[in-house]
Amino acid sequence: MLLRGGDSEKSIKAQLYKLNVYGPGSFFKAHVDTPRGDNMFGSLVVVLPTKHEGGSLVFRHRGQECVFDTAAAVSSEATPHGAFVAFFSDVEHEVLEVKSGYRVTLTYNLYFVDHPKQSVNLGVAPAAGDPLLDVASAMSELLATPSVLPKGGLLAFRLWHKYPITPSKTILSDVSKCLKGADKRLKEACTSLSLKTSLKILYKYQEKSDLDVEVACLFDSYETGFAKHSHVDGLIYGLLYRYKGKCTLTYDFPEEYPDVDLNDRLIKYTKPVLWFNASKNEQRINQFQTKYMAYGNEAQLDTIYHDLYLVVEVQPFEERAESTA
Structure with missing residues (x-):
């Protein structure tokens, strides 16, 4: 079920987009709909x-398939x-x-709008056996484990859905109010445990340099120049000054802090991270790109789909233990 009642801060607007008439022999190849703004869901x-x-x-x-038989319906x-x-x-x-015959449809684009007259919650009613039913208890058990991020760090969950981003104006904290399906339930589980969360975009430093480690950074916004630094000094300068307060340099827990000659001031921006819902390769899915992607039903150069991460801040184990004592 796409919509259910709840406590969302958003309402929904349906805007007529197109009348489609399919006659014998007509079809439409696999595609995703063109995002027509960062509030289209x-x-x-x-x-x-x-x-x-x-x-x-x-x-x-994500490997699942379902069929809606319009003729039978x-x-x-x-x-x-x-x-x-x-x-x-x-x-x-x-x-x-x-x-045979004619298949006639009306297509509407669905948008979030502010100041709802009646609140709605864009979640999905969980089915029996859904692992997200137990996500809060599983996360609580994880954080109660002394060996998990003992000095604190981050949990980074790659979201199940992609979200439309308009680079010139999208604010990720606003996107967090418009999460879909399983992504919304994940955030709700974190909120129930009083965990601080935020949405981030992941970029990887790809250029050849004197760095011996893979550099990945979680950003608070869409960036266009992260991969332009050709050497470690340029990267450090960018993280300390151009992106100061907007990004977090990461390394994979339980690996040690990268043994590389990084500026000491950079250490406070660097945190260990545990990745979820992504393989080693998928963690790096948002490697920097300058080009926009085109989508199936119409090319669009303003708004693009992006993979996002729900990032959870984790306190050192001693503080976690005290808060649950």
């Missing part, structure tokens, strides 16, 4: 009661009636070939 497709065969909508996300009863489906806009989908 999903799409609504209304299927009008026209008789047709084929034309099913197929959805794919509008012909399952004796009297004509429509049908609808709503989905998050970063979910890949395609329209299979129409075999």
Whole structure:
């Protein structure tokens, strides 16, 4: 279920985008919807009661697939009636070939809007067996383990969904109020444990330099110049001055602090991190790129989908133990 009641600070606006008529032989290849602003989160497709065969909508996300049979949905009863489906806009989908008749749909873009008359919560009702049902207790148990970040550090969860970012104006703290599905439930679990969270964009320092370690940095905003430094002094200068207070240099826990001649002032910006929901390669998915990506139903150069991380600040174990004593 895409929508459920709750305590969100946002309301929802549906804006008509397009009328689509698919005749015999028509189809639409797999794509994700073009983001039309950083407040767009999903799409609504209304299927009008026209008789047709084929034309099913197929959805794919993170290895899962489901099919919405539009032909069966509008012909399952004796009297004509429509049908609808709503989905998050970063979910890949395609329209299979129409075999006969005409498949007619209205597509609406779904946006968050401020100052709701009636609050809504863009979560997903958890199903039985959903591991996120126990995420709060699992996280509590993790933080009660002395060997986990004993001197403090970060937990970094790669979010399940991608989110639209407009580089010139998007504020990540605003995006945190618009999380979707499992991402929202994860943040709620952290809040229930009184953990401080924030959204970050991950960048990797890719250029060849005299650094012997992989440098990854969690930023508070979309940046365009992180990878331009050609040597370690330039990187240190950037982190200390250009990006001061906007980024955190990381190293993978339980590895030791990188044995490299970094400026002493840089140490306070460097923290150990435990990564979740990502393989070693996927942790680096937001390597710096200057080009914008184009999406399936229309090219867009202003707003792009981005992978984000929910970052949890973890206190040293002694402080954690005192707070739960």
